[in-house]
Amino acid sequence: MIGIFDSGVGGMTVARAIERLCPGYPLLYFGDLAHTPYGSKSPETIVEYSRRNTEFLLNHGAEVIVIACNSASATAADALRSQYRTPIIDVITPATSRAVAVSKNRRIGIIGTRATVRSNIYEERIREINSRCEVLSQACPLLVPLIEEGWLNKRETKMILRRYLYSLRLAQIDTLVLGCTHYPLLSNLIQPRIGKRVQLIDSSVEVALHLKSFLDSRPDLQEKIGHQPAKNRFFVSDSTAPVRQLANRIFGRNIHLKKAHA
Amino acid sequence: MIGIFDSGVGGMTVARAIERLCPGYPLLYFGDLAHTPYGSKSPETIVEYSRRNTEFLLNHGAEVIVIACNSASATAADALRSQYRTPIIDVITPATSRAVAVSKNRRIGIIGTRATVRSNIYEERIREINSRCEVLSQACPLLVPLIEEGWLNKRETKMILRRYLYSLRLAQIDTLVLGCTHYPLLSNLIQPRIGKRVQLIDSSVEVALHLKSFLDSRPDLQEKIGHQPAKNRFFVSDSTAPVRQLANRIFGRNIHLKKAHA
CATH class of the missing domain: 3.40.50.1860 (Rossmann fold)
Structure with a gap:
């Protein structure tokens, strides 16, 4: 099994x-x-x-x-x-390999829980594959509770997302790894807020x-x-x-x- | 001890x-x-x-x-x-006794987690003391994560509070029990949104x-x-x-x- x-x-x-x-x-x-x-x-x-x-x-x-x-x-x-x-x-590991493969400007964003971001593991893995990549991480601790509440299309969820994604957007990443298995449920809210040219990587x-x-x-x-x-x-x-x-x-x-x- | x-x-x-x-x-x-x-x-x-x-x-x-x-x-x-x-x-028990003692119009609101509200225990206790009281409950599952993130004065927290308190406000309660030990940390946001005449009961x-x-x-x-x-x-x-x-x-x-x- x-x-x-x-x-x-x-x-x-x-x-x-x-x-x-x-x-x-x-x-x-x-x-x-x-x-x-x-x-x-x-x-x-x-x-x-x-x-x-x-x-x-x-x-x-x-x-x-x-x-x-x-x-x-x-x-x-x-x-x-x-x-x-x-x-x-x-x-x-699979999501980092994909992110390095698809990023053209080598600026890769990561969103995840506090534990994931604190571990720095995405940055380490990505830089092991290509040390010229820049990795920008953002912990988004409120997204899991919002998703588990089923608030998938509420105004507050959109505002909180905009707040979390703000610095990644400014940094002009071209690839964003959804570093939490809950996040694909918010893909359709994340895409317009990070910019439609940014490629989302679904770790699942x-x-x-x-x-x-x-x-x-x-x-x-x-x-x-x-x-x-x-x-x-x-x-x-x-x-x-x-x-x-x-x-x-x-x-x-x-x-x-x-x-x-x- | x-x-x-x-x-x-x-x-x-x-x-x-x-x-x-x-x-x-x-x-x-x-x-x-x-x-x-x-x-x-x-x-x-x-x-x-x-x-x-x-x-x-x-x-x-x-x-x-x-x-x-x-x-x-x-x-x-x-x-x-x-x-x-x-x-x-x-x-x-102590918070319910106090709520019944201070309420004048016998319309008492309760906010708490999903488990607390689902248990119906506040309503039962209050009606054991005075069966003529009306009890209105609202689960507020996102408040604990917001408080634990330290988002005590953010716009999103205020909006989510307003959403949670909306039906209690409409119901013209005059007493609101903060049925979760985290909530006193939000008292100053709750009071203006539920109305300044509503008495807040701090269970702590x-x-x-x-x-x-x-x-x-x-x-x-x-x-x-x-x-x-x-x-x-x-x-x-x-x-x-x-x-x-x-x-x-x-x-x-x-x-x-x-x-x-x-």
């Missing part, structure tokens, strides 16, 4: 993209809603939660782990890779494309995972009505969320 | 009020920041976390427990009282007054707690820079937060 974990339901945009782009592989999702959000918590706490989520997925038969949460990818991916032998794919789509080429290169793993009519399973450590609504909205169909502790 | 727990640092407005109004009693605070916020989580999860916090306080010598979190008071107070013999004071102050009269009536407990120059201790299950800043802002001095697991 392809194991996917996130701090909540935002990572379902990743699961949805994997379902579309890697059809036929069974997915196993764990959303750690009992501890959500990760983005405002300390690095040690994020690593601890990420370990528990990984154990849960491995115990339920995952053969590859996708960290569908930018805060956990930024903070815990290295710790997990040094502890487990299972391949671990983070949501950051990029990680799904990356997973696809990774699996294409590993027939041994493909066989283990079992390419078959997929039976996807979704587990969450807590469940409320707004969360179930958001999950259904992301998938465009009814998703059954089963409660479990990591 | 007086044990106080909250899902985060909001409950420090309660600790601060107790420090002012019940001087000399040593305080023991536990802020469950590793699991914050409670307001958007399910009832079962809130009860489970509240049990762990209570055990932590009892194991560290608390002789009375104050639940300084509206979501936990609404959801877990009964479960805790049936499990423990230590007196447990919730943050809701009310619970401190209630605790004072409870202790005055229980000399045995006073002796156990030890009325002495206070050495207050503050524990948190996670700690980040914005949280430490908010704690210092609430107390108006530097507060040392010690990390511990409940």
Whole structure:
């Protein structure tokens, strides 16, 4: 199975993209809603939660782990890779490669949670690929609560976005990485406010494309995972009505969320 | 010691009020920041976390427990009282008594998190005291994130407040209970938007007054707690820079937060 974990339901945009782009592989999702959000918590706490989520997925038969949460990818991916032998794919690396590939003026913007921006990981990764790129980051801590409230088209959301994007717009970036799995739900508000010439990079789509080429290169793993009519399973450590609504909205169909502790 | 727990640092407005109004009693605070916020989580999860916090306080010598979190008071107070013999004071009862006492037109508004409003507990308590009161509730899930970001005077915060308060204003309430320990930090924005004739009830102050009269009536407990120059201790299950800043802002001095697991 392809194991996917996130701090909540935002990572379902990743699961949805994997379902579309890697059809036929069974997915196993764990959303750690009992501890959500990760983005405002300390690095040690994020690593601890990420370990528990990984154990849960491995115990339920995952053969590859996708960290569908930018805060956990930024903070815990290295710790997990040094502890487990299972391949671990983070949501950051594919988006950075794409951003460097598409940027023409080498001015790349990043938006994400506080934890993601504080980790500086996007800047490091981008400059590892091309040290001449300039990276401008902006933490947007209110976007996740606004999205989880379903305020996807409210005036206040637009104003808060304009405020967050202001300095990136001034800096004349030509590429903007949506460094949080919730943000694709706001793409249509972000695009006009950052400028229509700026290319938006959706980290959910990029990680799904990356997973696809990774699996294409590993027939041994493909066989283990079992390419078959997929039976996807979704587990969450807590469940409320707004969360179930958001999950259904992301998938465009009814998703059954089963409660479990990591 | 007086044990106080909250899902985060909001409950420090309660600790601060107790420090002012019940001087000399040593305080023991536990802020469950590793699991914050409670307001958007399910009832079962809130009860489970509240049990762990209570055990932590009892194991560290608390002789009375104050639940300084509206979501936990609404959801877990009964479960805790049936499990423990230590007196447990919730943050809701004192505010409801005060609201009924000061309201003249018997139209009382409540603002709080989703969990608090969903529990319906303010309405039930108020109508137990006076069944002729009309209670109007409004969930304000974005206020805690805005306060924790320090957006205490931003235009977006004012607009969101106006939106949340709109129906309460139309309903011509004369009393508004701030049913979340974070909200007193927004009092000066709430008052002009709900109308200057509306009386705001600060649940932090009310619970401190209630605790004072409870202790005055229980000399045995006073002796156990030890009325002495206070050495207050503050524990948190996670700690980040914005949280430490908010704690210092609430107390108006530097507060040392010690990390511990409940």
